[in-house]
Amino acid sequence: MSDLSVNHLLGIKYLNIKDLKLIFETTDHFKEVINRKIKKVPSLRDVTIANLFFENSTRTKISFELAQKRLSADVVNFSSSSSSVKKGETLIDTVNNILSMKVDMVVIRHPSPGASVFLSKNINSCIINAGDGTHEHPTQALLDAYSLIERLGQLKNKKILIVGDILHSRVALSNIFTYQKLGAEVMVCGPKSLIPRYIQSLDVKVETDLLKALKWCDAVNMLRIQNERMSESYFPSIREYVQQFGLNKNILDGLNKEIIIMHPGPINRGVEITSEVADSSQAIILDQVENGVAIRMAVMYLLASKLY
């Protein structure tokens, strides 16, 4: 019987196609579970999981916590704003202290790229990356791909567009890896200043004209401008960005085909996407959130089965 090839979920780049298929298959079953009247299964009842959030989050944190509770795991929550990190404790010390209280699995979000990889090398526990800086956000990419497969059947030879702040987005990188592993073509679109220089090496198409890019694609993932990661100005004004890269009803009506619209959240309504589009039937934004819980249950279930 198949098994995940990894002991941690650090990023999509460490997974192979078999892992993705196994995760999606398991997600199907958990999706059925969370649509029952009683949404809880006892699989992880003897597993303790610590959620370490060194950076703000609502969706991901709630989604992980719900997933853990629906698997009957014991959960400890930690957020850096109210912790000893403020007193100068290092990451390894913080995590080791928590682990010595017998925690089996760690879900970590950290503003530094590579924080989860660093932890997995220095700490003896199962690590799940819930976003590390501008690097990867694997569970988000998995749920994006899963939601798309639900709509499109499969991703082979499908054309997927990612629009917005590619440079600062961990979602973009994880998305690109996932879609490519599943056989889809990926294009990124955004202001030149927000497209990373190395992007060509990922075998991704680049386009700066939103309309052209939308005409090419089957599905589009709209990303948020990550103001909190910007130390300098990358485009003249929000208004100019909206005019060039904002998705509105007029552009969609002019496409003469119906594309799927995704957004990893949080949405800045009126910036990258208008309310009208975000609430339309083409948008699968809330499906993504629902699938997020099932995906995270599947990931934790599969990883927990590899604990000793």
Place this chain on the structure above:
Amino acid sequence: MFRFKSRNLNFIIKRKKTLILSQISVMSPKKILNARQISTILHRLSFQLIEDHNNFSETVIIAIQPRGVYLAERIMELLTNDSNKIKFCLLDVTFYRDDFRRSEKVLKANKTKIDFSIENKTVILIDDVLFTGRSIRAAMDALQAFGRPRAVQLLNLIDRRFSRELPIQPDYCGTQVDSRLNQRVKVCWKEKDNEDAVYLFKNS
């Protein structure tokens, strides 16, 4: 706590053949039931069900994934010849098992399909082989997520008696097999394995 009532159907017990195999040394797989014997047993089990459940209006048949499904579908075929509408569904117990993280392999799930409430219904759980009783325990646990049944009964084609680790007994039993722990009983179905037969393997 999970005790099934044993039934007092004398005429069945008379017909139920017990196969004593523990004295025979099994090197190659041994066929313990052939297609004709299986067919006879399926007919008998179906008649027993009809006798106890009338028109099945208050009964739900639940097949345990994966191998219970073939047996349940065969029995459904025999029952629905009677032009009854019988509620039939599939239950996967993977997430309720107690050997998660205790066995080497990942427990892989199958599809659960229960699209109605089992509240106040009599549930008949169907699985091909009853061995330690642990899947049935998991199944009873899983059932709770779908309502409170009036009663739960168990139907098995093969009862590997003497190997039970929990106090669980079948209500409807095809045949009993005496086997050692290191042996394996495999039920083959035409739909999947190209023949109807039951084999006893000795695991190396």
